[in-house]
Amino acid sequence: MAFTIAIDGPAAAGKGTISKAVAAHFDCAHLDTGLLYRAVGARTLDGTGPIVAAKALVAEDLAADNLRTPEVAQAASRVAVIAEVRAALVDFQRAFARRAGGAVLDGRDIGTVICPAAEAKLFVTASAEVRAERRFLELTGKGTETDYETVLADVKERDARDMERAEAPLKPAEDAILIDTSELSIEEAVAKAVSAITAARGA
Numbered sequence: 001m002a003f004t005i006a007i008d009g010p011a012a013a014g015k016g017t018i019s020k021a022v023a024a025h026f027d028c029a030h031l032d033t034g035l036l037y038r039a040v041g042a043r044t045l046d047g048t049g050p051i052v053a054a055k056a057l058v059a060e061d062l063a064a065d066n067l068r069t070p071e072v073a074q075a076a077s078r079v080a081v082i083a084e085v086r087a088a089l090v091d092f093q094r095a096f097a098r099r100a101g102g103a104v105l106d107g108r109d110i111g112t113v114i115c116p117a118a119e120a121k122l123f124v125t126a127s128a129e130v131r132a133e134r135r136f137l138e139l140t141g142k143g144t145e146t147d148y149e150t151v152l153a154d155v156k157e158r159d160a161r162d163m164e165r166a167e168a169p170l171k172p173a174e175d176a177i178l179i180d181t182s183e184l185s186i187e188e189a190v191a192k193a194v195s196a197i198t199a200a201r202g203a
Helices: 013-027 036-047 051-057 060-062 072-079 083-097 110-114 130-141 150-163 186-202
Strands: 004-006 029-032 105-109 120-125 175-181
Touching: 004 013, 004 083, 004 110, 013 029, 013 105, 013 120, 013 186, 029 036, 029 083, 029 130, 036 051, 036 072, 036 083, 051 072, 051 083, 051 105, 060 110, 072 150, 083 105, 110 120, 130 150, 175 186
Parallel strands: 004 105, 004 120, 029 105, 120 175
Antiparallel strands: none
């Protein structure tokens, strides 16, 4: 039986970690839809046009080693505002969402645009300062040279671009359950998500 779980939220709020844990808990497939935009963004850094890159995207592109770099993250945010890019990626996401056995999709417009009829919708967020600290620790832990102020500025810039874009702006679906992870441990955040989804599955 198809059961779609839509998990949206801004960068570094914890939605990816929560989504993976939720998928494992309910034994269903998981798609980080941000990787689609990161893969397109990575191609544009090589000189490929964003619409061409989106239409030519294949599953193997999602396994590229460079998709988690700050440069690719910013490129992904830039291509995500292009209507033709988003349209090219919609079918891929919707087909994944309705696969047998259920699916978890995390992104920025899953509950509002891609899967508005999803059986469970969550919006995972945290303060910009908390998210910047998490991203700063992640980047420096991987050897990237940066500072907290730069990361915070990047987080706020990306938030503004995601929330203010004309096509599918980042916002909670009206029926999404809000989970603020600012002061939650990973275990607490996952527990809240599992509880909310369990209630939705039983509804």
